[in-house]
Every structure is written in C-alpha cells, then in structure tokens.
Amino acid sequence: MGKQQKNAISPTRAEDYPEWYQQVIKASDMAERSPVRGCMVIKPWGYTLWENIVAHMDGMFKATGVKNAYFPLFIPVSFLEKEAEHVEGFAKECAVVTHHRLEQGDGGKLIPGGPLTEPLVVRPTSETIIGDSFSKWVSSYRDLPLLINQWANVVRWEMRTRIFLRTSEFLWQEGHTAHATNAEAIERTGMMLEVYARMVEDYLAMPVIKGRKTAAERFPGAVDTLCIEAMMQDRKALQAGTSHFLGQNFAKASNIRFQTENETEEFAWTTSWGTSTRMIGGMIMTHADDDGVIMPPRVAPAHVVLLPIFRTPEDRRQVMDYVQKLAAALREITYCHRPVVVEIDDRDIGGARGWDWIKKGIPLRVEIGPRDMAQDSVFVGRRDHAHRDKKAMPREAFVAEVTAILDDIQNNLFQRALLVREENTRQVDNRKDFYAWFTPKNMEKPEIHGGFALSHWCGDRACEATIKEDLNVTIRCIPLDASAESGQCICCGKPSERRVVFAKAY
C-alpha cells in the first residue's frame, strides 16, 4: 500500500469529511452498523477504549463521593408525563414496549401478544424513574445529599444516525443527585462539569470550552444546563458532556421531599449530568487523520504493537523470543494507572500489517528484525506525527522512555487540537462578517466554513432563532469564563454584555 497510495483512508478529510469519518471507523475496526435500525455494534477495539474511559471517569466520580446504582430499563409512560417539558422533549423519539410475549399469528408468523396495561418506554434518560426511588430514599435532611450514578444503555429513536455520534441506542453514564439547598445543587452541577472537562481534556486530549446553554438549548425540564464544547476538524462543534441544575422541577414531579433541620418540609434540589459513547466520536473527529484513527495514549486500547520481522524459521524463533521478552519488560511498566498494554502481531501479511495498526491509531509501532536484534535496538514509529519517519532506538532506551514518549504523544495531540480551535475561532463583530464566516467558501464542500465565532448576543431568543434559521448556526454556550464586555448583538444590534460561542454543531 505504502507507495501506490498516499493515504490509508479514502476519501480524505478534504475530499468528503462525513464519508471520511465512516471510513476511518471502518478501517479502525472500532464499531459497525448493526442490522437493527440506528443501533451500532461496538467491536473489541472500540469497546476497550470505552472501558478505559469508564474506568477513569468512574474513579473521578467516586472521588467526589458519588456511588453507582442501577435502575430499571423501562419507564412507565405515566412517569415520563410527570414533568411537562421533559416528556415533550423525549416523546417523539421513544422505543415503546407494548407487549410481553410473541405468539403465533396467521401463517405461523410470530406476532406481539400479551398487551401491557400501560405501555413502557425504554429509558431515553432516567430522571423520572430515579426520581421515584429518590422520593422513597429521602425523608430527612440527614439523607442528603444523595449522590448516585448509573452506567447504562439508553435509547433515543433518531431518524438520522451516525456511529458513536448519534445512534438509537448508546452507552452512557447518568449522574443524579439530590440536595438540601439550592446552593449545594448548583455547586454540584459545576463540580461535575469540571470533572467532565478534566476527563475530556486530560484523557481524550480534546480542548473544551466550558459554558452555559441558552434557554432554547437547555435539557427539557432543567433550570440551567452547563456543557463542554469541542471543535472538530471540520470546525463544527461537538457537545461532549452536559450537567444540569434541575432546581425543584423534578423533585416536585417525583415528590422528593425532606424535613429540614428546622422541621419544615421542603422539596429537594436536584441535578443530573451525562456523557456517552458520543465522546468517542468526538475523539475520532478531533485527532484522526487521513491515515485513520489516532488514540490518545491515556485511553488507548493498547499502547505498543511489536512487529517481528523474519524470513527464515530460525529467524522467527529468535526474533519471537526477543519480542516476547521485550513485551514482558514493557508490561512491567505502569502508565496512567494501568500496565503498558502490548500487542504482538506476527501475522505474515507484509506491509498491510503496519498499516492496520496505523489505521487503528495505536500510539507506538515497534519493528524488530534480526538486524535490530543484533544491535539490541528497535525501530519505532509514533502515531502522533509523520508516521513514516520511523526511528531506531536502543531497546533499553525505548523501555526506559516509553512512558515519557506516550506522555509526549498525549500532549502533542492536545496541543495540536488546541491550535486547530484557536486558528478557527474569531471574534466577529458585525452581521455581514458573521454571515460570511459561516458561509462555506466552496459550495462543493459545505462543511468548510470559518469555525467558531465569538460574538455578542443581546439575550433575545428571536435573534438566536433567526441565526439558526438563516445559517444553521446555534449558540453553543455562554462561556463560564467570559468577562463582561459591552458590544452590540450580532443579529439585532441591541446592546450586549458578553460574547457567546456561535457554531455549526453535531
């Protein structure tokens, strides 16, 4: 492949970004479409990545006092209806269970039998079913705060799906907390956003902007929605996690009441917060290149692949022995709370072997042949930059430096992504420039536009709607660290006190 073809993935990002995304996933063997509409199969290389993300994030949650629990997959329709905005937000995309068996129909075909008295919805999110439990668990201020998380599958019946980014079923975590005061619930909402930002930046190497959603973009039923937003390589935004302050809305809907220290009765203040397998889609679109996926070392399914090179059976024996010892030495090393994960690929498939691992995005590829062995050296390729530039290193130095190299790759990926965001983010201060910024330069590539615009907004929902209607651009967030600054709304020209982030989004 190396010589005939310039890149492993066709089309390239520049040629057709959406199709490139599908091909990158296919080539990496991370996941695939299933025969069930909108659902994906997560293959071992993708699932191991998810396991690593889960392990790190779960530890972060527990460090803040959160405990895991598990609630039913099914939600009675009457539960969803308890919060009016909430049901409005999810009713249109629910999988509905109506029967509890299959029976023989005409011609022996199996058809649904045993109708349920009340239909059940497969959870799209669990505020209402968890709220029901909370209402039983909480009776006094002494029972608060209640800090619960659930790792689960959820279903939202999407019309247009894309692997990892938008699928009918996806894996996620949903945190749900209840507090005795408004202030404490607000503090928890911010705390969990901070956990998400750390996870996504420090582990997935994706720089994010922390902010607040406008009323139009809030979670259905929430008082306030905080979010982290990342820029993909096509300059569109991807929301990588949200944390909601629910006020007393859901406590009232689910009757979560408690006796205060003063013996009055009060509804609890609740929060919910979630991240999902969507993060993986974001990670791919942040780092992958025209040769395939690039895995940030801290979450990579494996860190190093050893590629023995041999011609004769005698070579093979000796090289494999050397490779096995090197693997053992590497596995003794701890990187980011787990042993260095080493794959050995001794398939006899020529150049395709190295390319397979490039497409999978493994951080380090190490070739070892009889000549390297004779010199006690290894031939190392890194996935973070020009990966055809492989470098010989003494074996001992490689083992000694492997964690430093992995950290260097991790850091490079983050810095490179940050640069992409900075290069494609601009303060835009008049309407004409704003419309130009979001107008594709080339009509054949509608995905190529300016990127993020930091522009003033008066706070009026009508202006937000106009821009969405005209450009398919939304306010991704009002950055939490935005300093007060006077200006004019990019849409109507009325006074504004701060800039917000406008972008096209996934």
Next chain:
Amino acid sequence: MGKQQKNAISPTRAEDYPEWYQQVIKASDMAERSPVRGCMVIKPWGYTLWENIVAHMDGMFKATGVKNAYFPLFIPVSFLEKEAEHVEGFAKECAVVTHHRLEQGDGGKLIPGGPLTEPLVVRPTSETIIGDSFSKWVSSYRDLPLLINQWANVVRWEMRTRIFLRTSEFLWQEGHTAHATNAEAIERTGMMLEVYARMVEDYLAMPVIKGRKTAAERFPGAVDTLCIEAMMQDRKALQAGTSHFLGQNFAKASNIRFQTENETEEFAWTTSWGTSTRMIGGMIMTHADDDGVIMPPRVAPAHVVLLPIFRTPEDRRQVMDYVQKLAAALREITYCHRPVVVEIDDRDIGGARGWDWIKKGIPLRVEIGPRDMAQDSVFVGRRDHAHRDKKAMPREAFVAEVTAILDDIQNNLFQRALLVREENTRQVDNRKDFYAWFTPKNMEKPEIHGGFALSHWCGDRACEATIKEDLNVTIRCIPLDASAESGQCICCGKPSERRVVFAKAY
C-alpha cells in the same frame, strides 16, 4: 435492639424462609422492588458488590483471551426465529417494542405512535444478534477462534419475580465464541465452566457441583449445557452459571461459515456462557443468617466499618482523629487486588448503628472509644460467627492481621456452606426413600425437605418427567466427576450407570 430482640431479621429462616429472604435484602439496603413490574433497583450497597464480582470475573475472562464488545439491545423477531428451539424457549417471555414514539391520544393521554414495520424484542439473550455479527467477522480459519463477551442488561418477562433470583430485567455477562473445530468449542465450554466454578467458590464462597444438564433442562438450541449448582440454606439448588456447547446449530442459523485450511467451507462451532445478578441471590441465601446478609470479604462492598464512640465534643475530636488515622493505615493495605475498603460511621444513633452494619454483612466492625484509644487498642466484631462476641485487639496487631482475618472469614464461610451441603446430601437408592427424602417433614414448612439426593437414573426422559410431576424435583446435573457405578433407576428400576443430582430448585 440488642436485648429486646433476639435477631435482627423477622421472620427467621426457620419461621418463613421466602419472607426472610425478602427481609434480609431490605435490611441490607442492597436492592428493592421498582414500580416497573418485575424490575429491581440495585442500590449502592448491592451494586458495589456487583462491581466487585464483575471486576474479578472480567479479569478471569480476559486471562483466557476473551475480549469485551457490545451488541444491540434490540433483536428483530425474524432473527430470533432463525433457530427453532431457541425462539420456542424465549417467545413466551419477551418484552416487545412495537412503536417508536408517543403521541397525543384521546383526552391528551399519550399513546404509542409510529408503528415499526418489524417488531423488536428486548434481548433475552444474544445468540442470534451476535451470530449475525460473527457471520460478517468470520470468513477464514485465520479469523478463529473468536472470543467475545458482553456485559449487559437482558429482559425475560417473568410472571413470578424475586429480587436477584428472578427479575424481568437483570444484569449479566454473556460470552459467545466461535471455533474452527468441534473439539476446540467443547474445550472452551468446559474452560468457562471452570472459570465460573472458581469465581463462585473462591470469591462468593459458595461450593458448587459442576455437571451437565439432561436434554430436558438444556438451553434452547444447545447441544450440551454444563452448569454449576449450589445448595441454599433451605436445601434447594440454585444454578449459578451455565456454559453451552452449541455445536453448529447457531452457526447454521446465523450463517457463520469459514474457509478451512484445506480450502473447504465449514460452519463454525460455537459456545455461549452466562452468569448474572442471580449469583447475588445465591450468595445471600448461602451465607445470610437471621441477623442479615453476610458478605464474603473478597467481594464485599466494604471490608471494615469503624465506629467511633464518644460522649463529649472533646472526645469526639480526639476519637475521630484516631479513627481517621486508622482508616488511612488500613486503606494502604491491599486485599484481593484492591485497597482495603473502610467506612467510618459517626452517626449518633445508638445501638442501631452497629446493627445496621451487621444487617449489611460487612466483614469487620471496629469500635473505638476514648478508653480503647488510651490503650491503643480496638474492639473487633466479625460477621462470620457469633458477632456479639467482640474482641479487644492492639490496634497495631489488627492492622497487621486484617488481611489474614478477612481470609479466615472467607474460608469459614466456604467451609460452613460446604458442611451444609454435605449434611443435606445423601445417596438414595430406593424409590420409597427418595419420595420420603423430598417430602416436607412438616406440612406447614414445605421448604424443609431432605436436600440433594444422589440417585441413579436410567437416562429416560419419562422417569425425569414423572419425578418432576410428583415431587417438583429435577435432575440438577449429571456431575462431571461422577464415576461409573452400576445401579437401578430411582424411578423405573432399570439399569443405570451413574448417579445424578436430584433436587428442588430455584
């Protein structure tokens, strides 16, 4: 409580075993019924236990080369139908999704809308949907073996449910493998049964009998089903895990074909194997007593609770300081691959505090008051035996010995359970004794019967059916280690070559 009431749980095991089971779970705060029919809520104390089981078992799977993946929750009805026995076995208890949204019906009530062209079943098990993926992943003998596991929720619409033992939704793992030869698939079936036996015996401290199911008790569609069977304290059997050799049945149903080394085409040989949250029910019924749950230390959600005792604020400050240091010292210690987990309970609720932890089954309770502190000693209660016999120990000795004490508890629990099984297992050699063995001694307590009977069986399905009909007793398994022995069938008197395990079962 201590003096007024003899036991923490009412009724006791002897008074009403099934109700005792429900009360033990309630008192332990491990799980509860949900408002969704047949579904449970697993609370943090129960879920942490599950997390520990998962972590150990997942490591064991991976050590045999298995990788995790994730497949869709939904299975099209046409997939289930591909294997005739399989669909027959599951059609009667399926949750069926028939619509993909909710819409306003008469009077504003939400009703199912958007009918699906083909109904989807919420997976009761995933052979058919995973088989579809396997058929795409396998084309050559080089792609085999394929060793996949999934941690997931499944739904079987049960009419009579009991927390952990039989619920409509439960959590489980399902392993699915495909092989190039019959022999290799059979070997894998046995290997995974061995993993299950090790997990259940070494971690859950439940002795098991490894065996083979009779044709009547096999997994629908399997060629051979291996199982592990444990005895509960009411002498009934509980199946704690099964491993199925599926022959080429499911490969033919799902079209999993491969090219052999000789370039012929062949269907793969497959296996599947599963364990679930049901193990937790088994663990409770094996070890719990009339004061509540007893957690085997190796999987316990926490190992030690520290109970500071104080009267004055000054006492409190000093004792809490001492307790915090002790907790830190204990947390430095590794027990069974994780740090010793320490809870500190400083609630001011009198004697109820210690009882709470007894009911939760924490292995060690440690009381520390000003007097203990002055002597640098701690007052230790163990959950494996007479837990009112607490014992003073030098703090230093306790820290030094804590892992040995935990191991001793683990071992005691196993030995005690083994004794229960041995005391209630008997070789029964004539029909009259057999019927007497399974006839309750006391009609008011139908649960009290002999236990396991090791008896001869001719191999005839009719005899098996007669005994089931007459006594509600089934052949739990044909033990794998049964030595050939001539005898007469317990039912018909015809010649038999080996004894099998007969029992009432959950």
